[in-house]
Amino acid sequence: MNTKKLFLLLQVFFISLTLIIPVQTVTASNEYNVKINEHTVQFTMAPVMDNENLLLPLREIYEIFGFNVQWNAASKTASCIKADKKVLINVGSKTAQINDEVLTLPAPALIINGRIYVTSEVICQGLDIDVNLIEEEKTVCFTTKNGSSVSVSGDNNFLVAGNNVIVSVIKRYNKGNYKNEIEAADTLLENRNYLGAIKSYEKILGNISSEKNPEEYAHTMNNMANAYLKLSCLINKDENSLKAISIFEEVLANIKDEKYASYIADAYKGIGNAYSIYANVRDLEINTSKALAAMDEALKLYDKEKDAYDYAYTHIHKAFSHYTLAHVKEPVENLILSLESCEEALTIFNPEANPNEYADIKEIQGIIYLRISTSSSDRQYLDMAFEAFQDALKCIDAENNPSKYVRIQCYIGIVYQGLMNFDPSKEIFEAGVAAFEESLKFCDLDTSPANYAYVQVQLAIIYIQMSDLSGDAEFGNKAIEALDEATKVYNIEQYPLFYANLQYYLGSCYSIIGNLEGQQEYYAKAIKSFENAFKIFTPEKYPDDYVITNIGLGKAYMAMSEFAEPEEYINNAITCFEKALVIYNLEVDPVYFSYVQGCIASAQIKLAKLGVEPSENIDKAIEACETALGVFTFEALPNYHANIKVTLGDAYFIKANIEDLEGNILKSINSYKDALKYYTLNETPDSYANTHIKLGDAYISLAKVKNTAENRKLAAASYDEAIKFYTAKDHPEKYKTIVDKKKLAVE
Numbered sequence: 027m028n029t030k031k032l033f034l035l036l037q038v039f040f041i042s043l044t045l046i047i048p049v050q051t052v053t054a055s056n057e058y059n060v061k062i063n064e065h066t067v068q069f070t071m072a073p074v075m076d077n078e079n080l081l082l083p084l085r086e087i088y089e090i091f092g093f094n095v096q097w098n099a100a101s102k103t104a105s106c107i108k109a110d111k112k113v114l115i116n117v118g119s120k121t122a123q124i125n126d127e128v129l130t131l132p133a134p135a136l137i138i139n140g141r142i143y144v145t146s147e148v149i150c151q152g153l154d155i156d157v158n159l160i161e162e163e164k165t166v167c168f169t170t171k172n173g174s175s176v177s178v179s180g181d182n183n184f185l186v187a188g189n190n191v192i193v194s195v196i197k198r199y200n201k202g203n204y205k206n207e208i209e210a211a212d213t214l215l216e217n218r219n220y221l222g223a224i225k226s227y228e229k230i231l232g233n234i235s236s237e238k239n240p241e242e243y244a245h246t247m248n249n250m251a252n253a254y255l256k257l258s259c260l261i262n263k264d265e266n267s268l269k270a271i272s273i274f275e276e277v278l279a280n281i282k283d284e285k286y287a288s289y290i291a292d293a294y295k296g297i298g299n300a301y302s303i304y305a306n307v308r309d310l311e312i313n314t315s316k317a318l319a320a321m322d323e324a325l326k327l328y329d330k331e332k333d334a335y336d337y338a339y340t341h342i343h344k345a346f347s348h349y350t351l352a353h354v355k356e357p358v359e360n361l362i363l364s365l366e367s368c369e370e371a372l373t374i375f376n377p378e379a380n381p382n383e384y385a386d387i388k389e390i391q392g393i394i395y396l397r398i399s400t401s402s403s404d405r406q407y408l409d410m411a412f413e414a415f416q417d418a419l420k421c422i423d424a425e426n427n428p429s430k431y432v433r434i435q436c437y438i439g440i441v442y443q444g445l446m447n448f449d450p451s452k453e454i455f456e457a458g459v460a461a462f463e464e465s466l467k468f469c470d471l472d473t474s475p476a477n478y479a480y481v482q483v484q485l486a487i488i489y490i491q492m493s494d495l496s497g498d499a500e501f502g503n504k505a506i507e508a509l510d511e512a513t514k515v516y517n518i519e520q521y522p523l524f525y526a527n528l529q530y531y532l533g534s535c536y537s538i539i540g541n542l543e544g545q546q547e548y549y550a551k552a553i554k555s556f557e558n559a560f561k562i563f564t565p566e567k568y569p570d571d572y573v574i575t576n577i578g579l580g581k582a583y584m585a586m587s588e589f590a591e592p593e594e595y596i597n598n599a600i601t602c603f604e605k606a607l608v609i610y611n612l613e614v615d616p617v618y619f620s621y622v623q624g625c626i627a628s629a630q631i632k633l634a635k636l637g638v639e640p641s642e643n644i645d646k647a648i649e650a651c652e653t654a655l656g657v658f659t660f661e662a663l664p665n666y667h668a669n670i671k672v673t674l675g676d677a678y679f680i681k682a683n684i685e686d687l688e689g690n691i692l693k694s695i696n697s698y699k700d701a702l703k704y705y706t707l708n709e710t711p712d713s714y715a716n717t718h719i720k721l722g723d724a725y726i727s728l729a730k731v732k733n734t735a736e737n738r739k740l741a742a743a744s745y746d747e748a749i750k751f752y753t754a755k756d757h758p759e760k761y762k763t764i765v766d767k768k769k770l771a772v773e
Contacts, residue, residue: 059165062090062260064429064474068219071141073166079133080159080166081143084115087168090221091153092262097142104135104142106152113152115144122148158472167473170261202242204230212249220253227253236280244289247277251296258303267304271297288336291327294320295340302347314351318344330374338374339383341367345390352397353570364394381421385430388418392437399444401615403662408444415441428468432477435465439484446491450665451709458488471514479515482508483528490535497712499542505535518561526562526571529555533578537585546589552582569609573618576602580625584632593636600629612657617666620657623650624670627677634680641684647677660703668704671697672717679724691728698724707750715751718744719764726771741771 057072071083088106106113114123146157156169211226227250236243251273258266277293301317328337345367352360375383392414399407424431442458462485469477486508493501516524533555540548556579563571580602587595610618627650634640651674658666675697682690698721705714722744729737745768752760
């Protein structure tokens with residue numbers, strides 16, 4: 027049937043349809059804009075408001091989510107089908123059928139401007155998504171419940187936006203017999219009408235072939251694949267990225283002539299982008315490697331001078347892919363390659379001429395430096411990350427690009443989290459909180475739940491850090507408040523990785539509050555949370571997370587040993603710490619390796635106190651501390667250095683009761699004094715006070731064998747320092763204990 031006859035038949039059909047079905051028209055003033063997972067898109071048929079009911083275009087929405095939509099004129103019924111999901115809509119009816127469930131609607135389905143419109147309930151229930159209306163912006167926001175456009179690339183500390191791997195510039199075509207049709211389709215793609223563009227490209231492809239129209243064919247196919255790539259960043263990541271890969275591969279199979287090298291290069295670049303996206307869904311290492319191989323093929327064809335933009339942006343994609351691959355394979359090599367690609371892209375992009383692209387490079391540079399900072403003891407990488415993010419921020423307009431602004435502010439907050447490990451202070455803490463709160467100004471639970479939840483978790487982390495450092499349970503409670511907000515989004519079915527992260531941080535928070543409040547119930551909650559995290563964190567898939575969760579669980583077991591079955595809980599703790607060391611050795615990650623050595627030392631000291639092989643366990647504890655201090659120097663990581671020095675002091679204190687009282691007590695005293703070179707009453711008051719109590723106890727022991735009066739006087743002075751924090755008003759029980767120690771010292 028030719029096109030004219032089909033058009034006439036459709037005219038007759040719609041004329042007859044208007045005689046039997048309620049039909050309405052709508053003015054442009056009643057139309058609404060659309061966002062899907064925080065990203066603006068354009069519908070051919072816009073949402074409208076009718077009699078205070080929000081009405082949405084049925085076919086366009088269901089098709090964009092991958093459903094097959096059919097119209098039955100006889101029964102006036104539309105059917106939307108995908109896999110085992112079936113939605114039936116009868117025009118004029120106030121009910122809808124979703125599989126076997128009948129849904130009552132506030133208003134009937136209508137025909138508006140020749141298309142079926144339904145109330146939001148049909149969309150929410152049928153697609154299992156949230157629909158929110160922002161009236162002041164005349165915008166309808168669709169939010170999926172399975173990840174939005176946000177994913178985590180390997181190590182769950184860093185937020186990555188899905189559209190970070192998509193080139194924003196759409197290539198145009200302005201020649202040939204199909205110039206007008208292709209230009210119209212390209213315009214739809216540029217305007218984010220992805221489904222409309224795909225349908226237009228499909229129509230064009232029905233009239234051309236790779237043999238007769240190779241250039242038109244290559245351009246149309248590449249841009250149709252790009253439309254699927256754009257969609258994959260919003261919804262159905264795996265389905266749409268695989269469609270894009272298939273289309274790009276068809277271009278490569280059919281276009282061989284070197285004079286179309288730029289189209290071939292574009293197809294390779296597109297395949298690289300698509301595999302990068304698909305890697306966030308399936309087989310991270312395999313698909314990221316495929317992405318890099320495709321990008322390398324594209325770079326062989328792009329000329330740096332003639333194809334400068336494509337050459338540079340392919341390097342941006344390559345940088346991001348190497349960064350992603352570094353989480354699962356050859357981290358040092360891949361991070362170096364990632365930085366090299368960033369530098370190559372910076373030879374072309376600059377903040378004045380290419381602010382968006384420059385911001386992308388700086389963002390990737392920043393997260394690379396953050397990644398390096400987590401596995402090194404060199405603060406300079408945090409400073410370099412901060413500088414890169416600040417450079418990116420200068421090129422971002424928060425109002426026009428809120429998602430990117432949210433990310434960069436969140437990254438800056440994460441930098442402050444890192445700085446809290448090097449030089450914790452009230453100023454750094456407040457700066458970190460301010461960065462996260464700035465992010466939250468541009469994301470909320472209704473319109474951007476994934477970003478909202480992620481930022482809440484990061485905010486919780488810095489509260490956890492401050493609670494641990496300050497000894498103030500109020501910060502821990504604020505962390506739990508933030509994590510509770512995140513639980514409104516994250517669950518194990520829809521967000522498994524984020525769920526596991528959330529469980530880890532809940533466990534950490536409960537442990538800290540347990541330490542501060544001294545209540546067993548918090549440790550029990552911590553153990554349960556850490557164990558929940560292991561439902562996702564396995565050593566094979568998530569080695570980094572597996573390690574830190576074992577450390578957290580081990581510390582919770584250590585705390586529980588104070589309340590019941592001490593030897594069993596301590597041995598459970600050592601088992602957890604040893605599991606961590608299977609993944610992290612001194613070469614792979616010296617910082618975590620050293621930290622775990624300190625944890626094992628603390629556990630062995632506890633076993634020695636219980637009388638379990640005391641001499642052997644104390645010697646092991648001292649050896650573990652000395653190993654850790656090889657990395658935790660005072661110059662590089664003063665806080666960790668101080669913590670290990672306290673543990674070492676504890677070990678020598680116990681050993682003094684086994685052999686060489688004077689010699690080991692002196693070693694204990696010197697270790698505590700070394701720790702107090704870092705601990706101060708203003709910055710770390712609880713650690714300062716607790717170390718002075720230990721120091722006082724050591725002087726009392728030394729007084730038994732040497733310079734009794736002098737050492738008792740030094741002990742009393744240490745106890746006086748401790749009660750500057752443990753005051754009678756704020757800590758009455760602890761204050762009384764310390765005062766009693768002092769009385770014994772001065773008697």
